[in-house]
Amino acid sequence: MGTVTRVNGPLVEVEGLTGAAMFELVALGPHRLPGEIIALRGDRATIQAYEYTGGLAPGDPARRGGSPLSARLGPHLLGGVFDGLLRPLGGAGMWLDPAAPPPARAARAGRSWPFRPLVEEGRTVARGTPIGSVDSGSSPPYLVLSPGGAVSRIREPGPCPSGDPVAVVGGVQVTLGREQPVRRALPYDVRHEEPVPLTTGQRVIDLLLPVSRGGTVAVPGGFGTGKTVLLQQIAKWCDADVVVYVGCGERGNEMADVVAELGRLTDPRTGGRLADRTVVIANTSNMPMMAREASIYTGVTVAEHFRDMGYDTVVIADSTSRWAEALRELGSRSGALPAEEGYPADLASALAAFYERAGRVTTLGGATGSVTIIGAVSPPGGDMTEPVTAHTQRFVRSLWTLDRDLAYARHYPAVSWAGSFARDAGAMTAAVPGAAQRRGRVSGLLAEADRLTALAELLGAGTLPAHERIVLLAGRLIREGFLQQSALSPRDSFCRPERTTLIADALLAVVDRCQTLVENQVPVAWIEQQDFSPILRAKEAPEEEIAARRDTVLDALERSR
């Protein structure tokens, strides 16, 4: 038991906490606000508080919690909405008042779950192997993993409360839910290096800037560039088993929107609600700042937990810049010496360590699972050289830069093809026949069109030779007919890979025909005047119509001969 001596917003200093450890939890004041020790000097501890500290005064008591910051994992996670410390928000009051934490905040964890044993008593099961399963609705089965050893008791099939023991393995009691420290990565056996693509359903990404299962992506973009919409699209449509959506210091209305959408939409793969495979961590920008710092780690811990069951998981963190700002805020209040732009000196290493928790692995139980991390970055003033953006780029495998000019022209998703990279694209496309060539042609045409656009702006498009004017036309067709994808159109919102390929090939066929025609002296101005709308709107058409639309355009072009 210690005593609070100083309160400065979320920074609290406490004296008399003998024997406390770094990162140990502390309950502050009469309302037992949770906080975490971030510095120790003698028996004086510096604590970051996870709740609003209004009213907390020097002289108030502070109690040691005895354990590091932990999150409660269990079958209640899928389909739920939680705060940064993974406390359920469903059932909490309208206003989140830290002085009145309703008991309902923990209620969901006390629910009963349909348990089914997967092993018999007396068997010896290795660590990480499933010993039981909870199958509820359309969620992926929640697997209870063995701590390793002989199964001396296992529960009968039937309803089981989260906290009840389901088995005794190697003398250890196993329950459905458990507390897991969040700042340390969960162990695994081996890491896989060969990339396996994760389909996102977004054409620009799947064709030009693919991401692998277990990969890492940063999405930098100034405000208004459609970062959140793109991330929400991926949360909805990527072919992962479990998605952890961390709204870290972002807008409340957007969180409400994503939760409502996920509850409404059907998962094309399972037929259930998309919400059933999603864990939402909602830490909006007006919620306590330090819980924002923790929410990134709780999110990854949840993903690792499902990875260990053999699932492919995706963590979407929107936005890592707000997390870095929380680090800066605390550093500033505790008087730490600042590095670049006031951020603490360990910003780069903290970012690297966070992204390093991604990966595709063989779990301790021998299954294959992955954690993919997609982190938004919000560069102040759109300045891509600011510390968070600059450092993040060093540690990720893919970068999807969102471009303000594209967004202002309402070109969504506003992913810049020139300013982005995907380091695993070569290895991933090599496995599929024709894929590398298709990607090469599309990105080649886009780059060439960009170069010629710059030239045309100086000289006028009319001065360019015919074949270059066709490249300009090709750039427009690819941008409008392929890269632009409407998040709101029911048919275009999600584009399966086969469809992406069809549309790309149809556009390339049209471009090829145009080139052939100008080589045969057909006036380029005549071609530019043609109606390309059937192919431009192919993305809105049923899949079987795409070939016919291509032929309509090709036939019209042919009439010029």
Add this chain to the structure above:
Amino acid sequence: MTVWAPVEYTDVAELRGPLVMVRGTRGVGWDEYASIELETGERRHGLVLEADHDLAVVQVFEGTAGIRAEGTRVTFAGRPMRIPVGPGWLGRVCDGGGRPLDGGPPVAGAADAAVNGFPLNPTLREPPSEPVLTGISAIDLLTTLVRGQKIAVFSAAGLPHLKLAAQIAAQAGAGGEPFTVVFAAIGLTHADAATVRDRLEERSAAGELTLLLNLADDPVIERILTPRLALTIAEHLAFTVGRHVLAVLADMTSYCEALREVSAARGEIPARRAYPGYLYSDLASLYERCGRVRGRPGSLTVLPVLSMPAGDITHPVPDLTGYITEGQILLTRNVSAYPHIDPLSSLSRMMRAGAGPGRTRPEHVDLAAQIIAALSRARQARELAELVGESALSAVDRRHLALAEAFEHRLLAQRGDELRSLGETFDRAWDVVSMLPRRELTMLSSEALDAGYREER
């Protein structure tokens, strides 16, 4: 319940900028409300910014001018600051600290509420879905305001953002349902404040307005309080009384400067342009108070208005605001006609939720997207024309230039006292898009074109 006489502290250890450091305090909590009584009997108010052992750092809203280290008595309320809330605020004009300027009695309320508010549980937020119509074509058509949204007006010195804010405040409505405006003037000049007051006279007389005026010569630190008062009043009217409320906060740049002043006085490590590192979180704690609540009738729409210093949109105040708000309405000198809205740089992220079938017009979203796309192409064509001459442009590009011209004169330009119905706005919008050949209008469905497109004009 025992009522304790408040303890008075008289040991003022230091006075610096807007801060008073009080020594010898016991049990004074962070963010507690403080009352400071001067020798003259004058009473001022403040908040505890830091509690360190027996030292409390208090920020004084009315400033520290005239406060002496001796003879000053400070008492603490034992809790964060609260104000009375309720319909009693309607029709009132008060200063930035909530004291009446209209000659009426102090505002009383049946209930009181903490000025900082509490975060709204995100799971109980209802996604916004209905429009707030302003009667201003450029806004209603292209950046539709949605009930429960927060959207900023970005402007530069010399542009009439206050005129626009006042026009929005005067004309905005929620389709016939009761509508209320809470207008917080932060650091406005007397002339500007008088204009706002005059423009909103009618609304005030109808009991649909609360006006809080912190003027340019009023205490600077009070500006930190003014938007919080406005939002606390508005939140109560929206979520407890159940009205549709629009809160206008103008000018937020003055607010941020007050915040920076306090931060500098405390010797905090500055972030960009010497603004404090917590500026984002602080602004979010204001703007995020907008919204709708599941199962309750009202809504709170927040409209921060700010002037970008030197017209720089990457300045921390507009930049961080833009990251929090759901869109922005950008005023620019490049558009010569009032309201000077730059359609290409303005955006309402929630627009799709509040516009379209059953809300405004079925073709609304596509029509707006088509106009934006055409204006974007017109801008490219104009840049090209400046280099190579208009005669070198293709016929289609010239039609786009004509469309941009028509857009500015026919649709965007509007008088400051002109309320345009949605029907009139759409009428003008179809006139504008019909400047293009029908086959160029790829974003509009053929049904919409059949109904709205005007051949051969």
